[in-house]
Amino acid sequence: MDITGHDGSRLLDVHTPVDAETQRAMLRHMLIARGIDEEAGLLENQGALDLWLSCRGQEAAQVGSAMAIGDEAVIFPSYREHAVAVVRGIDAVSLAAQWAGRTFCGWNPCVHRFFPYTLVLAAQTLHAVGYAIGQRLQNITENVVVYVGDGATSEGDMSEALNLAAVESAPVLFICQNNGWAISKPSHEQMRTSIGERANGFGVRSWSVSADDPDSTYLACLEARRYVERSASPGLIELRTTRIGGHTTTDPHASYREPDELAAAIANDPVVKYRDTLVTLDVVDDEWLDAVDAEVAAARHGLIEAFAS
Amino acid sequence: MIDSKPMCLAESLNGALRELMDDDDSVVLVGQDIGRLGGVFRVTKGLQERFGTDRVRDAILAESSIVGQAIGMSLSGLKPVCEIQFEGFIYPGMNQIITQAAKMTTRWNDDIALNLVIRVPVGGGIRAVEHHSESNEAYFAHTPGLKVAFPSSPTDAAAMLKYSTSAGSPVIFFEPKRLYWKRRQQPRELLEPATPLSARIVRRGSDITVVGFGAVLEDVLAAADQVASTADVEVVDLRWVAPMDVDTVLDSVARTGRLLVVHEAIGFSGVGAEVIATVAEHGFHHLKGPMRRLAAPRRIYPPADYEKHYLTGVPEIASTIEEMCA
Numbered sequence: 265m266d267i268t269g270h271d272g273s274r275l276l277d278v279h280t281p282v283d284a285e286t287q288r289a290m291l292r293h294m295l296i297a298r299g300i301d302e303e304a305g306l307l308e309n310q311g312a313l314d315l316w317l318s319c320r321g322q323e324a325a326q327v328g329s330a331m332a333i334g335d336e337a338v339i340f341p342s343y344r345e346h347a348v349a350v351v352r353g354i355d356a357v358s359l360a361a362q363w364a365g366r367t368f369c370g371w372n373p374c375v376h377r378f379f380p381y382t383l384v385l386a387a388q389t390l391h392a393v394g395y396a397i398g399q400r401l402q403n404i405t406e407n408v409v410v411y412v413g414d415g416a417t418s419e420g421d422m423s424e425a426l427n428l429a430a431v432e433s434a435p436v437l438f439i440c441q442n443n444g445w446a447i448s449k450p451s452h453e454q455m456r457t458s459i460g461e462r463a464n465g466f467g468v469r470s471w472s473v474s475a476d477d478p479d480s481t482y483l484a485c486l487e488a489r490r491y492v493e494r495s496a497s498p499g500l501i502e503l504r505t506t507r508i509g510g511h512t513t514t515d516p517h518a519s520y521r522e523p524d525e526l527a528a529a530i531a532n533d534p535v536v537k538y539r540d541t542l543v544t545l546d547v548v549d550d551e552w553l554d555a556v557d558a559e560v561a562a563a564r565h566g567l568i569e570a571f572a573s
Numbered sequence: 574m575i576d577s578k579p580m581c582l583a584e585s586l587n588g589a590l591r592e593l594m595d596d597d598d599s600v601v602l603v604g605q606d607i608g609r610l611g612g613v614f615r616v617t618k619g620l621q622e623r624f625g626t627d628r629v630r631d632a633i634l635a636e637s638s639i640v641g642q643a644i645g646m647s648l649s650g651l652k653p654v655c656e657i658q659f660e661g662f663i664y665p666g667m668n669q670i671i672t673q674a675a676k677m678t679t680r681w682n683d684d685i686a687l688n689l690v691i692r693v694p695v696g697g698g699i700r701a702v703e704h705h706s707e708s709n710e711a712y713f714a715h716t717p718g719l720k721v722a723f724p725s726s727p728t729d730a731a732a733m734l735k736y737s738t739s740a741g742s743p744v745i746f747f748e749p750k751r752l753y754w755k756r757r758q759q760p761r762e763l764l765e766p767a768t769p770l771s772a773r774i775v776r777r778g779s780d781i782t783v784v785g786f787g788a789v790l791e792d793v794l795a796a797a798d799q800v801a802s803t804a805d806v807e808v809v810d811l812r813w814v815a816p817m818d819v820d821t822v823l824d825s826v827a828r829t830g831r832l833l834v835v836h837e838a839i840g841f842s843g844v845g846a847e848v849i850a851t852v853a854e855h856g857f858h859h860l861k862g863p864m865r866r867l868a869a870p871r872r873i874y875p876p877a878d879y880e881k882h883y884l885t886g887v888p889e890i891a892s893t894i895e896e897m898c899a
Contacts, residue, residue, distance in 0.1 A: 368680045379648075380680045384672045390638055391673070394645025394653075401601065401627055402650060421668075424638040431633055 282479045284547045290331055290478045291542050292556050294323040297347035298535045299560035300356045303567045304363065308513040312571040313363045319346045321508030322441055324534035327351055328481025329439050329503060333489050336377070337407035337437075340392040343381040344441075345411050352378040356563040357570040364571050385416035389425035389438065393498075396434040407493065409437045415446025417459050423466070429498035430467035437492045438463070438500035439485070441475070443507035448520045463500040475503035476534045506532060582752040585727035586616045586692075589734045590654065594624050597652065600738060603630045603643055604656025604692075613658055614694055614753050636666035643689055644674050652688040652738050660695045660747070661704030667712075674743040675718030686741035690734070695723075695747040696788055696837050698884060700877035707874050708787070708838035713745045714815040714847070720744040720770075721815040725790035726758060729773075733812065736769040749788035759794035770813050772821035778807035780898050781831035784822055784848055786811040789837050789885065796890035804898040814844045819851045823859075826852055830861035831897050835890055840868030867893055 282290075301318050308316040319326060326347035333339070341348060349359050354371045361370030362381070369380035382388040392410035399406050416422060417440060429436050440459050444451050455462070460470035469491060473484040481503060488501040506529045510517035518526060542548045580588070593600045602617060608631040611618030621629035632639045636657060643653035657663045663670070670691065677687045697706030713721045722737055722744055724730035730748065737744035761775040775790070776797055783806055785793045790810050797806035809825050811817065826832050832852055834845035845866040852864060867885045875883050 367682065368676075369682060372684070373681060374684070382673075384668060387641065387669060387673050390641025390669065391645035391648065393638075394642030394647075395649045396645070397642060398601075398646035398649030398651045401646075402599075404649075420665075421637055421641060424633075424635045424641070427635070428633060428638045428642060 280483075282482055286331060286482065287479065287542055287547050288552065290327050290482065291538055291548060292559070293327045293331075293347060293351050294478065294535045294538060295556050295560055296563055297323050297327065297350045299564050300350065300359060300567065301346060303356070303564040304360050305509070305513060307360070307567060307571050308363070310572060313360060314365050315363050316360075316513045317344050317363075317511070318509035318513070319344050321506040321529060321534065322443055323347045324478040324481055324538065325441050325475035325503040325505040328475065328478035329485040329501075331478075332482045332485030333407060333409050333437065337409045338395065339378045340388040340395070340408070340410040341378060341381055342385070342388065342411045342413055342416065343383050344413070345381075348411065349376075349378055352376045354378060356567050360567055360571065386412055386419035386421040386425070388412075390421050390428065392436050393425050393429045393432065393434045396429075396436045397432055400434070407437065407489065408435065409439060411439050411441065413446070414440065414442035414444070414451045414459065415449065415454060417462070418446075418454055423462075426463055426466040426468050426498070426500070433497045435492050435496045436498045437488055438468070438498065440500060440502045441505050442502055443505050445507050445511070445517075447511040447515060448517070459502045460500065468498045468500050469495075470500040470502065472502040472504065475505045476532060476537070478534070478538055506534075508533065579756055580727045581754050581756050582727045582730055582748060583614055583616050583754060585731040586734060586748065587618055587620070589731035590617065590620060591623065593654075593735060593738055594620065594628060597738075599650060600652045600654060601628045601630065601646065602654050602656070603632050603639055603646075605632050605634055605639070605658050607631060607656050612656060614750070616692070616748070616753070617656065636662055636664075637669050640666040640669035640674060640691060643691075644669065644677060644687070647687050647689045648677075648685070654690040654692060654738060656692045658694070659705050660693050660707055660709060663691075663693055670713070670719070670743070670745070671716055675716050677718075678742055679718065687743055688739055688741060689743040690737045690746050691743065692746045692748060694750045694753075696749045696751060697874060697880050698751040698788065700880070701750075702877070706880065708836070710745075710747055710814050710838060711843050714817075714844055718742065719815060721813060722746045723749075723786040723814050724812060725749070725752075725785070725787050725810050726761070727752070729810075729812065733769075747787065751788050752791075759791050759798070761794065766812065767821075770816055770818065772809050772811050772813070772818040774807060774821070774825065775810045776806060776808035778805040778829065780805040780829055781833060781894055782807045782809060782822065782825040782829045783833045783835060783890070783894065784809045784811055784845075785835045786814060786844075787837060789835050792885070792887045793835050793890055795887045796894060799887065799891045800894050804894050806894060811844075811848075817844075817847065817851075819848070819855070822848060823852060823856045826856045827859045830859055832860070832864040833867065833893060833897060834864070835867045835885060837884060838868060839871050840866050841871040843868055862897060865893060865897060
């Protein structure tokens with residue numbers, strides 16, 4: 265694993281292969297997130313949920329990053345980080361509650377250290393920077409992580425947050441999932457420079473990695489996390505990932521995506537691939553998979569019980 | 574009792590901030606030029622020297638980042654008091670105020686307090702350039718989740734600021750610019766407000782209720798004195814335009830039977846319209862005549878040479894009171 269900063273420099277050596285226990289945890293989270301995602305999509309089709317924003321295809325990026333930043337970090341999510349929420353122990357019903365119109369946040373943000381979803385894009389980036397400054401003023405050392413998407417990087421708040429974080433040397437890790445699409449606007453029409461280059465322009469160290477594999481994503485994010493911790497300054501890691509579904513359940517994305525691109529996205533499914541990889545490597549066996557399948561079934565059943573009955 | 578303190582608004586707020594910061598380490602100030610300079614109106618003068626650069630923070634020149642970071646600071650347990658340099662510059666921060674700060678405690682299922690004050694110099698009458706004279710409190714009053722303070726006197730402003738800092742939900746704290754350095758004040762009755770958020774009667778009278786807030790209240794009190802021989806005027810200082818203490822207004826109208834509302838902001842869809850509508854709905858039976866408003870026309874705030882004609886003045890308030898009581 266060789267990770268370089270956007271300026272080409274090597275940062276910290278992370279050669280450690282991901283241990284089997286972490287790999288199993290990641291696959292388990294990915295499978296549970298996938299199960300929730302599928303069931304929620306079905307429930308939306310039946311009218312039991314009002315809307316669902318699928319994270320299908322982004323599970324490797326989300327689980328790999330969430331595992332790397334650890335349980336202690338405070339997370340300011342955007343609105344599609346369901347697999348991150350699963351890593352943080354948020355159950356399916358809590359996760360889906362806001363999409364059934366029951367609440368604006370179905371989980372306890374303090375308990376899970378996973379703050380409410382923010383639907384006005386990039387607004388949470390400034391909250392994260394302010395939070396990190398506030399913790400420093402109170403002599404509290406705590407990792408702060410904020411998730412944004414590629415589209416949100418066009419918002420003024422994102423630029424203000426990067427600038428503020430750089431000026432204040434606020435220890436915030438920006439995790440940008442670039443799934444290639446801001447609803448129907450492809451990333452290459454959204455920006456002329458890469459997100460990492462822009463971060464560098466503000467004085468924020470950046471990395472950009474392909475995030476279809478949880479192992480490499482985990483290691484890259486671990487690297488970025490360690491940089492933020494040791495330098496006590498901000499960093500941004502771009503996770504290049506894939507949106508397999510539409511923006512939401514109401515988005516007919518096949519109408520604006522090329523069939524080949526969509527087919528490739530489906531064929532490159534990170535959950536299927538990782539499951540196969542860990543089976544091949546004998547990291548998981550049938551017994552383990554059966555147990556996780558039972559967990560997935562329970563989560564799906566819980567959703568049906570909570571919203572369809 | 575007469576409010577005899579010779580302090581002006583800038584000094585009283587400065588003193589209040591100093592006391593707040595002395596008493597509570599979690600109070601931090603964030604704003605443009607508030608540290609080294611002491612603020613363009615010197616409201617924070619000397620505070621950075623006393624409390625240091627960590628607690629009196631010269632912000633980068635971006636209003637959204639001022640409000641957005643303050644939300645994050647508040648979530649981390651601090652009590653940030655932001656300064657927006659002029660009301661006309663608050664709009665780049667409006668998204669953070671309306672969609673984030675105002676909704677945050679609800680989004681968190683009311684499990685958190687969001688202590689956050691946004692101080693905003695407001696209003697005209699100081700021969701300022703474009704964007705430096707408007708009164709747009711109605712935008713904020715319209716937004717659930719925000720408290721909107723609009724003090725009219727130095728001592729009351731200090732008390733309201735102290736309350737606001739620990740209010741548990743965001744407060745837009747308007748500071749009338751033309752009171753910043755004004756030392757002479759109309760005499761007032763100093764009846765304490767029933768609660769920190771209550772309106773207060775600042776002049777007792779029996780013929781008409783005049784409701785106002787902010788710098789205009791000085792003009793209302795001056796007009797009340799002018800017409801004292803023909804009309805016994807009761808003056809209600811609203812203090813907070815949101816939440817609005819309509820009970821104090823209704824009680825007063827029940828005694829006087831007449832209501833005039835005066836404010837500096839545009840009348841159309843303004844705070845005065847809300848006061849009038851509320852009394853129409855709940856106190857119509859008390860009224861001896863039509864209620865009236867005095868407020869600016871729905872026109873863009875003019876260049877300084879024309880602002881005297883644009884703003885409501887003492888003669889207009891006095892003649893309106895006399896007409897209504899005739």
